[in-house]
Amino acid sequence: MGIQFKEVTFRYKGFKTEYQALDQVNLEIASKGEIIGICGHTGSGKSTLVQHMNGLLQADLGTVTVFDITLPSKKKVKLNSLRRRVGLVFQFPEYQLFEETILKDVMFGPKNLKMKEEDIEKIAKESLNAVGIDASLYDQSPFRISGGQMRRVAIAGVLAMQPDILVLDEPTRGLDPVGQKELMAMLYQIHVETQMTMLIISHDMDLLGQYATRMIVMKEGKKLFDGSKDLLFTHPDFSDMNLDYPTSIKVMKYLNKEISLPFKMLYSMEDVLTYLEANAHE
Numbered sequence: 586m587g588i589q590f591k592e593v594t595f596r597y598k599g600f601k602t603e604y605q606a607l608d609q610v611n612l613e614i615a616s617k618g619e620i621i622g623i624c625g626h627t628g629s630g631k632s633t634l635v636q637h638m639n640g641l642l643q644a645d646l647g648t649v650t651v652f653d654i655t656l657p658s659k660k661k662v663k664l665n666s667l668r669r670r671v672g673l674v675f676q677f678p679e680y681q682l683f684e685e686t687i688l689k690d691v692m693f694g695p696k697n698l699k700m701k702e703e704d705i706e707k708i709a710k711e712s713l714n715a716v717g718i719d720a721s722l723y724d725q726s727p728f729r730i731s732g733g734q735m736r737r738v739a740i741a742g743v744l745a746m747q748p749d750i751l752v753l754d755e756p757t758r759g760l761d762p763v764g765q766k767e768l769m770a771m772l773y774q775i776h777v778e779t780q781m782t783m784l785i786i787s788h789d790m791d792l793l794g795q796y797a798t799r800m801i802v803m804k805e806g807k808k809l810f811d812g813s814k815d816l817l818f819t820h821p822d823f824s825d826m827n828l829d830y831p832t833s834i835k836v837m838k839y840l841n842k843e844i845s846l847p848f849k850m851l852y853s854m855e856d857v858l859t860y861l862e863a864n865a866h867e
């Protein structure tokens with residue numbers, strides 16, 4: 586088992602107030618083979634949830650076990666090793682770039698983890714290659730490339746720590762539509778090659794519909810749903826979940842209603858077109 590939440594409750598503590606952001610969440614995540622989409626209304630606890638996965642936040646009640654480490658713990662825990670195993674890509678990760686060259690920026694994480702000197706540059710280059718950053722850019726400033734490239738460099742910085750599980754908080758937010766598609770295709774390619782489990786927080790149901798193998802829906806700090814896409818989008822309580830259907834499913838529903846085309850769960854418009862071409866003449 587990669588990650589296990591047992592009855593996790595968490596409160597943000599302010600000066601005079603407390604806010605319960607997670608409420609008795611149970612969760613199990615394997616370290617290989619899954620792309621898990623995490624969705625839910627704004628403020629539902631998605632970012633809070635994933636920040637428990639690498640010890641950035643710790644439960645007030647309940648426990649989170651990540652590989653062999655359980656938090657909170659009475660013993661002193663090496664949070665560094667936890668952070669290496671679960672790579673967390675924050676929202677707008679490019680804000681955290683800071684080194685003078687792209688290569689140095691990606692080498693920063695592995696250096697901090699005291700990886701072997703000769704391995705650090707090699708791993709950094711492999712990570713940049715995986716995110717599609719060309720070797721000709723290695724010595725450039727990370728502040729002189731496009732927003733989409735900056736985000737890729739930031740993701741490479743997390744990949745360079747060689748995590749077992751990769752968590753991305755709204756990875757496509759703020760990118761143009763082409764940049765969003767390219768970034769997702771790139772992440773998917775990394776998943777296919779490594780089988781690394783990825784958790785992706787997103788409000789974009791088209792994106793999650795297309796790539797997620799499992800969906801988690803959060804609502805008011807509770808895990809409302811955890812299961813397959815097909816189950817989610819046919820769930821009788823779907824309308825209470827504050828979610829949208831993927832465009833492809835909306836179109837299939839419409840075609841079913843208007844021209845009695847047999848409904849099928851399809852998760853991309855390309856698949857809808859192929860299906861239409863095969864069935865429209867009948």
Ligand SMILES: Nc1ncnc2c1ncn2[C@@H]1O[C@H](COP(=O)(O)OP(=O)(O)OP(=O)(O)O)[C@@H](O)[C@H]1O
Nearest residue numbers: 597598604606625626627628629630631632633634
């Ligand atoms: N540092 C903080 N201090 C106090 N309350 C917080 C803090 N961070 C988040 N919260 C509150 O906890 C709740 C859950 O926040 P969280 O950021 O996990 O939601 P989210 O699902 O990621 O939302 P979004 O889709 O807007 O990113 C929200 O009501 C938020 O206002």
Ligand SMILES: [Mg+2]
Nearest residue numbers: 631632633754
């Ligand atoms: Mg969030």
